[in-house]
Amino acid sequence: MYTKTGVCSALPRTSMPRPMRPRAQGEPRMSELNKRTQARHEVERARFLGDVYDLLAILRREPNELLPFDWVRHLAPEGEHSLGVQSIPVDQIIGSVDRYREFDRHYLPKEPHLDERWIGVRAAQLEGKELPPIQVYKVGDLYFVKDGNHRVSVARRQGQHYIDANVIELNVAVPPEEHDTLRDLIIKGEYARFLKETNLDRVVPGHREIRFTTPGRYDRLLEHIRTRQYFLDRKPERAGLPPVTWEEAVESWYRRLYSRVVENIEKHDVMSRFPGRTEADLYLWIMDHRYFLTQKYGHDVGSEEATRDFRAHHAPPLYKRLGQRMRLLLKGQLEPAM
Structure with a gap:
């Protein structure tokens, strides 16, 4: 920069651009790191809340586990059919095919070694990525997750009311209810057989x-x-x-x-x-x-x-x-x- 006298003056130090370090290939942007950090804090809080619910369940002598889908066989289902992809109520998902020990009845995560999976789903959600539909079995008005347990956990933790799901409906004469125990399902299965026989x-x-x-x-x-x-x-x-x-x-x-x-x-x-x-x-x-x-x-x-x-x-x-x-x-x- 030249003055009226023709003397060159240096630019102020604060105005000079800082050199940018090139981002290494595969290195996440800072925003991505922030989202994963936020997701990590959220899963830790979710597991803490799950411990609180476990303690309350013990004091109240109530179950706090997801229902295993295997219990549905006691209802004597008579076939199944596909309903395609639908939006289903998140709070009507009460069980899982094979992950029922990894989440509680509120679908809060219980196993620390699975945190990374939860964090990945939540971070993708924070980034605005579209998540694929989960897969569920519908029994009466309730649902059991075949695939997508972590997506359900994240959705429920965020207060999401509906989630897209590929639904397979089982035909049962006596449907289950949200707080049913194994004994309740056995009794309902006996009732279904009684209705069929009579x-x-x-x-x-x-x-x-x-x-x-x-x-x-x-x-x-x-x-x-x-x-x-x-x-x-x-x-x-x-x-x-x-x-x-x-x-x-x-x-x-x-x-x-x-x-x-x-x-x-x-x-x-x-x-x-x-x-x-x-x-x-x-x-x-x-x-x-x-x-x-x-x-x-x-x-x-x-x-x-x-x-x-x-x-x-x-x-x-x-x-x-x-x-x-x-x-x-x-x-x-x-x-x-x-």
């Missing part, structure tokens, strides 16, 4: 759900239906008529036995004395009690008398009922108004 959905459309809290009870209902069929066949008014069909016996059992006991349970407010139990549980107990009273008095006392007597003599003491009710309230399995 054709109850077709014989009595709109029937009440028949749910037990203990496995192995639906076989006893089938025994009741067979007994009903036997006695219906031997009624005097059926002389000369064709034998009672299985479906006729199913309908008669449901309408004349099961429904009447349930009506009496509601009429005499029996459910309130057995918190955590179902109508089906009480039906079996009351039918057993009816048989006991019939043997005791030498004549059939009927379902209503058996229901009243069972309520009066076999309900748990008040302190036990209150304790059970409190446990159910803490688990969110009982409405406070009940």
Whole structure:
């Protein structure tokens, strides 16, 4: 730069451009490093939160694991079909095919050695890259991840409501629910087989759900239906008529036995004395009690008398009922108004 006198003056030191070190091939840009650092902090916080949820689950005596997809076989699925790529609710993903030990029920990561995979997915998300759809099995309204567990974990951690997924739907008669345990799925599978064997959905459309809290009870209902069929066949008014069909016996059992006991349970407010139990549980107990009273008095006392007597003599003491009710309230399995 020349002045009016023709003397060259040096440029100010602060105005001179600094030499740039060429970026080595494969070296990440600083923005990429920042994104990976942010992702690393996020996965560490996610695992810490997972430890907190584990502790709460222990204190509440509740499970905090993803459901293994293998458990679905207990629901007796009858085939599958593809639904293609859809947007599915992230909070309805409750299980995994083979990664159910690596994430908790909130899909928080549990294994530190898999952090890099989580960080890679989150960093790609921060860079605005489009992630491929995950792959899931749909069972009822819930989903099990076949591929893309880390993408689900990141999406859920970021509060994402929907995620694209390639969906394969399994056909089940009794769908699972979010907080089901292995025992719950076994019972639902037994219920599915009961519905198939009785054709109850077709014989009595709109029937009440028949749910037990203990496995192995639906076989006893089938025994009741067979007994009903036997006695219906031997009624005097059926002389000369064709034998009672299985479906006729199913309908008669449901309408004349099961429904009447349930009506009496509601009429005499029996459910309130057995918190955590179902109508089906009480039906079996009351039918057993009816048989006991019939043997005791030498004549059939009927379902209503058996229901009243069972309520009066076999309900748990008040302190036990209150304790059970409190446990159910803490688990969110009982409405406070009940």
